[in-house]
Amino acid sequence: MSKPILIGPFTQVLPMAGLPLKGALSDEQLTVIENGGILVSEGKIQKVGLFEDLKSETDSIQLIEGEQVCLPGFVDAHTHICFGGTRAKDYAMRNARISYLEIAKAGGGIWDTVTQTRKATQEELVEGILQRSQKHLQNGITTIEVKSGYGLSVEQELKMLRAIKQANEKTEADLIATCLAAHIKPKDWNGDKTYLEEMTSTLFPIIKSENLANRVDAFVEESAFSPEEIAPYFQKAKEMSFDITVHADQFTTGGSEVAVQFGAVSADHLEASTEKEIQLLAKSNVISMALPGASIGLGCAYTPARKILDAGGALAIASDHNPGSAPMGDLLAQASILGTFEKLSNAEVLAGITFRASTALKLTDRGALQAGIQADFVTFPTNNYQEITYHQGQLKPNKVWKNGKQVFK
Ligand code: NIG
Numbered sequence: 001m002s003k004p005i006l007i008g009p010f011t012q013v014l015p016m017a018g019l020p021l022k023g024a025l026s027d028e029q030l031t032v033i034e035n036g037g038i039l040v041s042e043g044k045i046q047k048v049g050l051f052e053d054l055k056s057e058t059d060s061i062q063l064i065e066g067e068q069v070c071l072p073g074f075v076d077a078h079t080h081i082c083f084g085g086t087r088a089k090d091y092a093m094r095n096a097r098i099s100y101l102e103i104a105k106a107g108g109g110i111w112d113t114v115t116q117t118r119k120a121t122q123e124e125l126v127e128g129i130l131q132r133s134q135k136h137l138q139n140g141i142t143t144i145e146v147k148s149g150y151g152l153s154v155e156q157e158l159k160m161l162r163a164i165k166q167a168n169e170k171t172e173a174d175l176i177a178t179c180l181a182a183h184i185k186p187k188d189w190n191g192d193k194t195y196l197e198e199m200t201s202t203l204f205p206i207i208k209s210e211n212l213a214n215r216v217d218a219f220v221e222e223s224a225f226s227p228e229e230i231a232p233y234f235q236k237a238k239e240m241s242f243d244i245t246v247h248a249d250q251f252t253t254g255g256s257e258v259a260v261q262f263g264a265v266s267a268d269h270l271e272a273s274t275e276k277e278i279q280l281l282a283k284s285n286v287i288s289m290a291l292p293g294a295s296i297g298l299g300c301a302y303t304p305a306r307k308i309l310d311a312g313g314a315l316a317i318a319s320d321h322n323p324g325s326a327p328m329g330d331l332l333a334q335a336s337i338l339g340t341f342e343k344l345s346n347a348e349v350l351a352g353i354t355f356r357a358s359t360a361l362k363l364t365d366r367g368a369l370q371a372g373i374q375a376d377f378v379t380f381p382t383n384n385y386q387e388i389t390y391h392q393g394q395l396k397p398n399k400v401w402k403n404g405k406q407v408f409k
């Protein structure tokens with residue numbers, strides 16, 4: 001085993017460890033280590049504590065200069081960063097009062113990106129993912145979930161999933177792939193089976209054999225798939241041991257009930273959730289995932305994050321970065337803005353992009369700074385963690401570590 005290295009001192013270290021997965025959190029519950037250090041060995045955290053105390057553990061020290069607040073590497077648990085083309089035209093149309101669903105019904109929206117993504121080569125998709133991941137990494141996001149869903153045929157979904165796998169081998173960030181073949185019904189489907197049957201019988205086994213993803217997602221919505229249509233699809237996915245996640249309650253309800261019924265890891269969006277869905281989710285083990293980037297991109301209501309937390313739910317926050325509803329792709333800016341609209345504490349915002357988000361991906365080896373987990377962390381040039389959400393994404397990290405290796409600055 002190589003010699004551990006001590007990194008520090010940091011003005012403040014926020015380990016985000018030992019906090020509850022569910023329910024409201026106050027800033028008083030946060031542990032803040034002043035003049036902290038992190039002892040790293042073989043890409044993993046060995047100890048977190050006072051820098052002075054940890055000095056006796058090693059003679060290998062990376063000295064950190066200036067004021068720095070250190071947090072666990074952020075986790076963006078819902079993105080669509082594998083795509084071709086742009087939807088700037090949709091954005092202008094929406095601002096001219098044509099709604100997202102009207103654009104979709106007229107053949108634009110997600111289908112437009114499907115057309116553009118189908119034209120892209122796998123290599124071009126890899127390039128796009130790498131560019132967007134690099135930006136995420138510089139913003140302190142060390143783990144990024146990435147969905148397919150703009151292919152909508154066996155061959156094209158495979159192209160996307162293989163591109164995600166290839167990009168994962170090239171980027172320093174960890175990319176977690178999700179199959180979203182059930183994004184919308186492809187307009188050109190003309191097989192003997194239904195589209196979803198073709199996906200479960202042909203696509204799912206290839207995904208398993210090539211180890212392309214272990215998560216399956218679906219858009220449960222009037223313009224996409226109804227709860228009844230999606231039930232056999234999720235049933236099959238469960239039988240094949242895929243984890244389930246759902247695009248739920250974005251415009252109309254129904255999706256979060258499906259998520260609870262199938263024991264999903266998360267129900268994402270929830271902008272239209274009412275008291276009934278909030279209570280249902282809070283009583284379940286399903287993580288509620290707010291996607292403020294979609295609310296900002298569409299000019300729609302925010303996920304009722306405050307109500308979800310007060311009902312005892314687990315709230316994660318993700319960027320939903322995609323070319324249609326959420327083109328901005330800045331997780332920290334969006335999470336901070338959600339905080340102002342929904343009255344979230346710093347602890348709730350930071351939990352939503354660290355351990356609560358990693359739990360939604362079933363990753364127990366990250367999301368908090370504690371012994372035994374991956375040495376993924378990020379520092380901001382300030383002496384007070386409250387400055388981070390206060391600057392609403394404009395205070396940028398100055399250093400990022402992934403698996404103990406400094407990958408940025
Ligand atoms: O999460 N709502 C469905 N899917 C994506 C949007 C995809 C798109 O508009 O291209 C979302 O917002």
Ligand code: FE
Pocket residue numbers: 078079080247320322
């Ligand atoms: Fe999405």
